[in-house]
Amino acid sequence: MIRFENVSIAYDRKSKPALDNVSLDVQRGEFVFLVGSSGSGKSTLLRLVLREYKTPHGQVYVAGQNVANVPSWRVPKFRRGIGVVFQDFRLIQTKTVFANVAYAMQVLGKSRAAIRAEVPRVLELVGLEDKGHRKPTELSGGEQQRVAIARAIVNQPGILLADEPTGNLDPTTSAGIMEILDKINQNGTTVVMATHDDDIVNSMRKRVIELRHGKVVRDEVKAQYTSMMPIIPAAGEAAAVEPSEKNDAEPQTRRQRIVSATQASDAVDEESMPPRLERRRGQLPADDAAPAQKIDGLKNMNEDQK
Numbered sequence: 001m002i003r004f005e006n007v008s009i010a011y012d013r014k015s016k017p018a019l020d021n022v023s024l025d026v027q028r029g030e031f032v033f034l035v036g037s038s039g040s041g042k043s044t045l046l047r048l049v050l051r052e053y054k055t056p057h058g059q060v061y062v063a064g065q066n067v068a069n070v071p072s073w074r075v076p077k078f079r080r081g082i083g084v085v086f087q088d089f090r091l092i093q094t095k096t097v098f099a100n101v102a103y104a105m106q107v108l109g110k111s112r113a114a115i116r117a118e119v120p121r122v123l124e125l126v127g128l129e130d131k132g133h134r135k136p137t138e139l140s141g142g143e144q145q146r147v148a149i150a151r152a153i154v155n156q157p158g159i160l161l162a163d164e165p166t167g168n169l170d171p172t173t174s175a176g177i178m179e180i181l182d183k184i185n186q187n188g189t190t191v192v193m194a195t196h197d198d199d200i201v202n203s204m205r206k207r208v209i210e211l212r213h214g215k216v217v218r219d220e221v222k223a224q225y226t227s228m229m230p231i232i233p234a235a236g237e238a239a240a241v242e243p244s245e246k247n248d249a250e251p252q253t254r255r256q257r258i259v260s261a262t263q264a265s266d267a268v269d270e271e272s273m274p275p276r277l278e279r280r281r282g283q284l285p286a287d288d289a290a291p292a293q294k295i296d297g298l299k300n301m302n303e304d305q306k
Contacts, residue, residue, distance in 0.1 A: 004058065004059075005058050006022075007019055009053065019044055020041075022211075022215065029188055033225075034211065035201060046163055051075050085160065086165070096135060097123070097134055101123065102154075123150055165181070171199065201225040205222045
C-alpha cells in the first residue's frame with residue numbers, strides 16, 4: 001500500500017534533511033507505528049503519503065501510484081483513498097456530529113440516501129450512535145476524536161493515517177481510541193500512526209518503525225516503543241548518541257551504569273592501596289610516633305653520636 005524508495009527531502013538548502021534516504025514498505029492491512037522524537041521525520045513521512053509535498057530524491061508509491069506523477073488537479077481525487085486523523089480533531093464547530101461526518105461524503109458528491117445510511121453506521125462503530133445531534137463543544141476530547149475518526153473512515157478509505165491521535169487525551173480515553181483504530185484495521189484498512197505514547201505501542205505489539213534525524217534506525221514486528229536490541233549504525237555512520245524522545249528509558253539505564261561504575265571504583269582492593277591514601281580515607285591509624293616525637297628521637301640520636 002505504501003512504499004518509499006531512497007526518499008530524501010529537506011525544507012531548505014541550509015537545514016538538515018527531514019528524511020534522509022528512507023526506504024520502507026507497508027503492506028495492505030498492516031498496522032504500523034511511527035515513533036521517534038519531535039523533528040525525527042514522522043509528520044514529513046505522512047505528508048509525503050498525502051502528496052502535500054513532492055520528494056526531490058527517491059520515489060513514493062501509494063496504492064500502486066507514483067505520487068510524483070499525480071498532477072495537482074488530481075490530488076483531491078487521489079486523497080479520497082486516504083483517511084486522516086489529527087491530534088487537534090479539526091472539526092467544524094458550528095456543525096453537529098452527524099453533519100461533520102456527513103460533510104466528508106458531501107464533498108465527494110454522495111447522495112443523501114447514502115449519507116443517511118452510512119453516517120449512523122460509522123457513528124455506531126465509534127460508539128457515538130446517540131450523539132449525532134450534538135455540537136463538538138458539547139463533547140469531551142475523546143468523543144471529539146471519535147467524531148474525527150468517523151469522518152476519516154466514512155468513505156471507506158484503504159489507508160488511515162493518524163498523526164498523534166491520542167496526544168491530547170488521558171490514558172483511559174486513549175485506550176478506547178486505540179480499540180477503535182484496531183477494529184478499523186481488522187476490517188482491512190491499513191493504519192499508519194505516528195505517536196509518542198509508549199504505553200499504547202507496548203500494549204498493542206504491532207510493527208514499529210523508528211525514525212531518528214530523518215533516518216529509519218529500526219523496523220521491527222510485534223515490537224515495543226523502545227527497542228530491546230541495540231541499534232547498530234550503518235557502515236561509516238557514527239553511532240547515534242541521543243535517544244528518541246520516549247527512549248528516555250535509555251538515559252536512566254546510562255545513569256545506572258554510571259552509578260555502578262562509581263561503586264566499582266570505590267570497591268578497589270583496599271589492601272593494594274598505599275598507606276598514605278588509606279590514612280587519608282581514615283582506614284588506618286597514624287604511625288605510632290607522632291611527628292613531634294619523631295623529631296625528639298632524632299635529637300637524642302645526634303646527642304648519643306656526639
